[in-house]
Amino acid sequence: MPDSSFLDATRGSYDVLASSYLDRLDPDLDLPPLSQALHRTFAELVKAQGGGPVADVGCGPGWVTDILHGLGLDVFGIDLSPGMVAEARRTYPGLRFEVGSMLSLDLEDATLGGLLASYSIIHIPRDRLPEVFAEFHRVLAPGGQLMLTFQVGDESLHFDEAWGKSVSLDFYRQQPSDVVGLLREAGFEVTAEIVRHPEPTEKSPHGCVMARKPLPGGPGEAA
Incomplete structure (x- = not known):
C-alpha cells in the first residue's frame, strides 16, 4: 500500500498554522492581476x-473560495486540515467547507462543473499525482473545467518551522509540461499552459494549467 504518512504531516502542520494564516495573508497582494x-x-x-x-480543493482558510463565489460560481471548499476548515467556516459563514483529501474525495462520480486546486498539489509527492488527477477526472462531469496553480521548478523543499511554529511540510515545485503530460494520461483535454514570472516578493515563477474532462466522443476521449 502506498505510504500516506505525508497526509498526516501536512494535516497536522496546517492545523498548527490555521489560526494565524489569514493574518499573514493579504489577498490583494497574493493574487496578482x-x-x-x-x-x-x-x-x-x-x-x-x-x-x-x-x-476548491485544498481551500485553506477559504479566501479563494470566496473569490470564486464573487465570480458567480456555486462553489464549496475542501481541505485536509480541520483547523483550516474551521477558520474558513468562521471567516466565510455563508459558504460551505468540508474536510477531505484530494486523494479520495467524498463526491459522487461526474458531479462537478469545475474543480480548482490552487497551490494545493504542491504537497503531493510527484509519484502520487496520477492518483490525484484520476480522482479529479472521476468527480468532474463531462465538459467540467479544471484549473491547477503551483510554483514552477524541479526542487523539493522541507520545512520543520514556519512562523515560529513546529511543522513538517514538504513542498514539490512542478514543471508545467510534466503536469500537462500527467493530465493527458488521466484523460483530460489540456486547454492552457501558462507561466507567470515572479512578483518582486516571490522566489519562483508560477504555473497555471487549465484542462477539461472531454465530452463523450469529443477530443481526448474515444468515441
Whole structure:
C-alpha cells in the first residue's frame, strides 16, 4: 500500500498554522492581476459549459473560495486540515467547507462543473499525482473545467518551522509540461499552459494549467 504518512504531516502542520494564516495573508497582494484574470477565465469557462458545483480543493482558510463565489460560481471548499476548515467556516459563514483529501474525495462520480486546486498539489509527492488527477477526472462531469496553480521548478523543499511554529511540510515545485503530460494520461483535454514570472516578493515563477474532462466522443476521449 502506498505510504500516506505525508497526509498526516501536512494535516497536522496546517492545523498548527490555521489560526494565524489569514493574518499573514493579504489577498490583494497574493493574487496578482494575471492570476485574477485566470480565475475570471476559469469562472467563465465553467459557466459556458453549463455551470454546476465547483470544488476548491485544498481551500485553506477559504479566501479563494470566496473569490470564486464573487465570480458567480456555486462553489464549496475542501481541505485536509480541520483547523483550516474551521477558520474558513468562521471567516466565510455563508459558504460551505468540508474536510477531505484530494486523494479520495467524498463526491459522487461526474458531479462537478469545475474543480480548482490552487497551490494545493504542491504537497503531493510527484509519484502520487496520477492518483490525484484520476480522482479529479472521476468527480468532474463531462465538459467540467479544471484549473491547477503551483510554483514552477524541479526542487523539493522541507520545512520543520514556519512562523515560529513546529511543522513538517514538504513542498514539490512542478514543471508545467510534466503536469500537462500527467493530465493527458488521466484523460483530460489540456486547454492552457501558462507561466507567470515572479512578483518582486516571490522566489519562483508560477504555473497555471487549465484542462477539461472531454465530452463523450469529443477530443481526448474515444468515441
